[in-house]
Amino acid sequence: MNTSLRATGQLVQYLMQRIAFLMVLTLGLGLSAYAVAAALGVVPWLVMPLQFGDTAPIEAGMAVQLGITALAFCLMFFLPANSRMMALETSHRRFHMGMRDVARAYSAAHRADREGVFTMPSEFDSVRERIAFLRDHPDLGDLEPSVLEVAAQMSHVSQELAQVYSDRNVARARDFLIARQQEVEDFNIRLEEAKRVANEMHSWHTRLSLEEDVAESQLARLCEVLETILPELTHAPDPAPAHAHAEAQDVSTPLVLRNHAHGSGWVGGPAHAGAGIEDQRIVAMVSRRAAE
Structure with a gap:
């Protein structure tokens, strides 16, 4: 019950403080505005005859009005301090950590x-x-x-x-991470360049290997063609004697060496001389084709 009464008293005090605050503020502003309007002749001054003892009554309305206005106006300057005090009291009453x-x-x-x-x-x-x-x-x-x-x-x-x-350690860590990130980006750039060069070299090597295979296949085909043609040229029929036929088959031996091995090529007269010249031409043509 005491707690309830205390809470009710605090509530009444809170309300009366706010009402008094508003009344002082309204009274000060209203009287100040009325005094200014009376000084400008818009509204009349307060009429209040005042008499002390046997003296004749005097008109003191304007003085009383200005005095009350000044008092209300001065009380308005206490309102900010009173507001802070009320806020502090409220915070103390409602305070909890x-x-x-x-x-x-x-x-x-x-x-x-x-x-x-x-x-x-x-x-x-x-x-x-x-x-x-x-x-x-x-x-x-x-x-x-x-x-x-x-x-x-x-x-x-x-x-x-x-x-x-601390801020310094955090800044150093951030700078270190930024530097590492930059290094990773630079490494990725170099890695991409290395991949590009490696792919180019691989493509180049594959192309060269293919060209070499084509050239080898063409060379093998040419050798097969030559093996088919050369026996027809080197094994032509020859009515010459047996030793002359053996010399014609040995196409790799020059005619001069064969003549040197069998003696002079001019033995037998002019007929032998003419046959030697013809054999020399045939052997030279066959040797040239075989060299080609």
Whole structure:
């Protein structure tokens, strides 16, 4: 029951504070606007005869109106401070340590730790330095000191992790990976060039092998044709004696050597001389064809 009454009182206080805030703001702006309009002659001034004792009544309406207007206008300058106080009271009443706030503060502290902002070696000084940094952070001004303390302690525990994955180390790792990626791309370019040269040489070798096979087949065919033709030329019928027939079959032996082996080619007179000349022509023609 006490809890319910306390909650009801807090709600009434909250509503009355907002109503008073609006009334002061409306009164200040309304009286200021009315005073300006009266000074311009648009609306009349306040009429209020005022008398002290036996003195004659005096017209004090304008003075009273200006005084109330000045008071309301001055009260308007207290509204921002009152607004901050009400927001602070509301945050205290509704405060609970949320993991989202702790995570936000820890993220800011860990980011600063990775950048090398904190340099204190001892644990106490390190936590105090981190709390001071979080308190002065522009994005964490609405967090409670207990939240900042928890975030600072968490940041101190993960200090080694922040040093390992500092911005400098991460930048070096990125540069190293970029360099390796460039090396891989250059190697792939050279590999493609080597593949192109290898394919070209393979195609060239295949073409040369095919041309060599064609040339060898043509040479073999030519040899078969010559083997068919040469016996007809070298084994023609000859009415000469047996030793002359043997000399005609030996086409590889020159006529001069055969004459030297059998003596002078002019033996037997002019008839033998004419036969020697004719044999020499035939043997020379056969030798030339065989050489071709």
